[in-house]
Amino acid sequence: MTETFISWGMDPNWAWGVATICGILLIALPLMLSVAMIIYADRKIWAAIALRRGPNVVGPFGLLQSFADGLKVFLQETIIPTGANRGLFLIAPIITFTVALMAWAVIPFNSGAVLADINVGLLYILAISSLGVYGVILSGWASNSKYPFFSAMRASAQMISYEVSIGFILIGVVLFADSFNMNEIVKAQQGHGLGIVNAFGFNLLLFPLAVMFLISSLAETARAPFDLTEAESELVAGYQTEYSSMAFALFWLGEYANVLLMCTLNAVLFWGGWLPPIDWAPLYAVPGVIWLFAKILFFFFVFSWVKATVPRYRYDQLMRLGWKIFLPISLLWIFLISGYLMLTRYS
Amino acid sequence: MIQYIAFWLFAFMVIASATMVILARNPVHSVMWLILAFFNAAGLMLLAGAEFIAMLLVIVYVGAVAVLFLFVVMMLDIDFAELRAGFVRYLPLGALVAIILAAELIFAVGAWSAGGVDLAARAAPVVSDKSNIQQIGELLYTRYIFLFEAAGIVLLVAMIGAIVLTHRQRGGVRTQNISHQNQRRPQDATRLVDPGVGQGMEL
Numbered sequence: 001m002t003e004t005f006i007s008w009g010m011d012p013n014w015a016w017g018v019a020t021i022c023g024i025l026l027i028a029l030p031l032m033l034s035v036a037m038i039i040y041a042d043r044k045i046w047a048a049i050a051l052r053r054g055p056n057v058v059g060p061f062g063l064l065q066s067f068a069d070g071l072k073v074f075l076q077e078t079i080i081p082t083g084a085n086r087g088l089f090l091i092a093p094i095i096t097f098t099v100a101l102m103a104w105a106v107i108p109f110n111s112g113a114v115l116a117d118i119n120v121g122l123l124y125i126l127a128i129s130s131l132g133v134y135g136v137i138l139s140g141w142a143s144n145s146k147y148p149f150f151s152a153m154r155a156s157a158q159m160i161s162y163e164v165s166i167g168f169i170l171i172g173v174v175l176f177a178d179s180f181n182m183n184e185i186v187k188a189q190q191g192h193g194l195g196i197v198n199a200f201g202f203n204l205l206l207f208p209l210a211v212m213f214l215i216s217s218l219a220e221t222a223r224a225p226f227d228l229t230e231a232e233s234e235l236v237a238g239y240q241t242e243y244s245s246m247a248f249a250l251f252w253l254g255e256y257a258n259v260l261l262m263c264t265l266n267a268v269l270f271w272g273g274w275l276p277p278i279d280w281a282p283l284y285a286v287p288g289v290i291w292l293f294a295k296i297l298f299f300f301f302v303f304s305w306v307k308a309t310v311p312r313y314r315y316d317q318l319m320r321l322g323w324k325i326f327l328p329i330s331l332l333w334i335f336l337i338s339g340y341l342m343l344t345r346y347s
Numbered sequence: 348m349i350q351y352i353a354f355w356l357f358a359f360m361v362i363a364s365a366t367m368v369i370l371a372r373n374p375v376h377s378v379m380w381l382i383l384a385f386f387n388a389a390g391l392m393l394l395a396g397a398e399f400i401a402m403l404l405v406i407v408y409v410g411a412v413a414v415l416f417l418f419v420v421m422m423l424d425i426d427f428a429e430l431r432a433g434f435v436r437y438l439p440l441g442a443l444v445a446i447i448l449a450a451e452l453i454f455a456v457g458a459w460s461a462g463g464v465d466l467a468a469r470a471a472p473v474v475s476d477k478s479n480i481q482q483i484g485e486l487l488y489t490r491y492i493f494l495f496e497a498a499g500i501v502l503l504v505a506m507i508g509a510i511v512l513t514h515r516q517r518g519g520v521r522t523q524n525i526s527h528q529n530q531r532r533p534q535d536a537t538r539l540v541d542p543g544v545g546q547g548m549e550l
Contacts, residue, residue, distance in 0.1 A: 013349065088375070119478040123402035130410025134382070137414070141375065141421045149421075156414055163410070180480060320525065 023115045027104050035256045036066035042256075042304050049308035076245035081143065084242065088142035093243065093250035096135030100257035103128040107264055108183045110274045110288035121182040122170055125265065126163070129220065132258060133159040136229065136239050139251070143242040151238035154315065155222060155229040161322035162219040168330035169209045169216065172337050173269050176200060186273035198275035205337055210270040212326055214302070217262035219322065221255070224307040228315050259303060260296065267295035350394060357390040374420045382413050399479040 005015035040055060040063060047054025055062035080089055106121035108114040118124060133156050140152020174180055177188035177200075193202025201210040219226040230238030240251050267273060272295070274288030313321070364387065367380040385408045392401035487495045542548040 085373075085375075088379070118398065120398045120402045120480065123399070123406065127402050127405035127410060130406055130414075133410075133414060134417075137417055137421075138379075153418075156418065160411065160414060180478075316523075 020115070024105075027115060028101055031101065031104060031257060031260070032253065035253050035260065036070065037063075038260060038300060039066045039069075039252075039256055041300065042307070045301060045304035046308045049305070070249060073245050073249040078245045078247055079242075081145070081242050083144040085142040085144065088138050089242075090247065092135050092139035092142060093247045093254070094135075095138065096132065096254035097250040097257075099128055099131045099135065100254040100261065102131075103261050106182050107261075107268065108186055108273060109292060111187075112183065113274075113289070114183055117181065117183060120180050122174060122180045122185070125182075126167060126170065129166075129258075129261075130159075130163055132254075135251070135254065139243070140239040143239070145242055147235045147237075148239045148241050151229045151235045151241075155239065158222065158226065158228065158318060158322075159220060161319060162216045162326070165212065165322060165326035165330045166216050166220060168327070168334055169213045170269070172206060172209045172330070172333055173200060175334070175337050175341055176203070176206060182268060182273075186268060186275060189272045190275055191279040196279050198272040198277060198279050199270060200272075201270040205333070205340060206270065209330065209333055210266075212330060213270065214266055214299075215321075216326060217266060218303065218306060219318065221258045221262050223259060223303055225310040225313050226318055227312060228318060231312060260300065263296045263299035263303065264292070266299045267292060271295050353390070354394055357387045357394065360384075360387040361391065374423065375417065378413060378417050378420050381416070382409055385409050385413065397479060399483060 005019050006012055008015075010018065043065070044054040044062075055065035058064045058068045080086060103125050105116045106114060106118060106124050108117075114121075116124075136155040136159075137152045140148040140150075140155070143149070173185060176192075177185040179185060179188070189198050189200050191198060193199055200206045218224075222229045229235075230240065232238075235241070240248055243251060271277075272291070274292045276283035276286060276291050361384050364380045364383040368377045368384065371377045371380055385404060389401040389404045389409075392398070392404060540548050
């Protein structure tokens with residue numbers, strides 16, 4: 001995009017700056033819109049599985065429901081509890097929201113269509129996703145209320161636990177792709193499965209990692225069945241209990257943006273990203289963005305499906321799954337993958 | 348140009364937030380300033396072209412260590428009056444540490460301006476077409492392999508030590524047998540009985 005601005009007669013430095021800002025807006029604004037629509041989709045899928053109608057009043061088929069909700073919270077009064085730590089109380093939702101947007105900088109939407117094509121893209125994602133926990137911890141502590149604090153404790157323990165196994169799973173992918181660059185990882189998946197399927201997931205060695213990554217991403221975003229941070233039967237509404245109006249909306253948007261990010265990561269890391277599912281020339285006529293969005297929507301459907309059907313885990317079961325099952329298996333898999341690659345690729 | 352602006356911004360923010368770490372009254376605020384300092388330090392690393400170190404700094408320090416700090420600090424029962432009362436008592440010790448640090452800084456600056464050791468000759472040559480991670484990996488696994496493994500052993504010993512310290516056998520605790528729980532079926536847990544009138548039933 002920088003070249004376009006330079007060709008319009010702009011100074012290269014300015015062109016770079018303007019291009020970057022345009023890129024950020026091109027990602028962030030559609031993301032906000034899709035978060036609004038995905039909340040609607042989530043509610044509709046959930047309702048369909050529960051044999052209900054879901055939102056169907058505002059706009060055709062209830063399509064404008066999320067916007068109506070957004071307008072409602074926008075017009076509400078922001079209530080800050082007297083005992084709350086004002087600064088941190090207000091900064092917490094902002095952290096959640098900002099961090100949820102930041103990680104999108106390294107997601108490749110098409111061949112080379114990425115805002116920041118950096119060598120350490122995957123590490124950047126890990127770094128940013130480990131920041132998401134601060135919004136939750138700070139909101140829980142700054143609310144100066146028991147239930148949010150419990151929720152914050154749970155959330156931080158949960159996110160740290162699952163980040164460990166996610167880190168090891170990503171190492172497996174990196175070993176196969178031979179790069180930390182997201183674009184290179186997608187390119188490495190071309191014809192990976194039997195020479196025809198464009199996905200790491202069809203590799204027998206990587207398929208278990210793909211399954212574990214899907215489950216871990218449910219836990220990382222605190223979605224059902226791992227939504228213990230906002231378990232309404234135990235903790236009222238978790239860390240969001242004391243929040244109202246836009247502060248609450250920021251949490252809400254950040255949460256769904258994170259869910260979308262995790263769906264995207266599933267698609268990009270294991271299921272071929274912007275590549276078509278089959279390595280067959282006519283399929284490349286369809287733009288890569290469409291393939292990527294189709295995969296993201298599929299994983300979002302899986303997320304909603306799981307939310308509607310699977311009962312909530314107990315907290316000790318959650319921790320056991322993270323530390324005693326996923327961590328040893330993912331660690332073992334790194335050895336297996338390294339050994340396999342040593343024998344086949346590097347010998 | 349933008350590098351200079353970024354450098355001065357990051358450098359100023361590191362020093363300012365590091366100062367705020369010790370000036371903030373509330374320990375939780377201190378940890379938050381510390382996190383900001385880590386962040387800006389990562390920014391400085393990025394400017395120096397060490398993107399791998401920058402990301403590791405954020406992942407390890409901000410993502411894990413600072414979260415545990417925050418955990419501990421939040422649980423503390425903080426009495427602000429007591430915190431201020433201890434100031435005079437620790438003043439001599441604090442002053443001593445400050446003097447030592449200042450002396451070291453002056454020494455370091457003096458040695459640096461005197462020319463000092465030629466570090467550039469000892470550092471590995473930078474190959475520009477390879478990524479940061481590859482270069483670090485190649486050095487770690489060839490030239491510094493023994494140091495690297497020694498570091499690994501130290502970490503392993505620390506881990507075992509932590510486990511030994513915290514692991515204790517307690518009597519009288521009913522632990523869960525997960526496979527037993529998973530094997531449980533509805534027919535094991537429920538029983539359909541049809542007690543006669545006035546007979547009651549055995550539980």
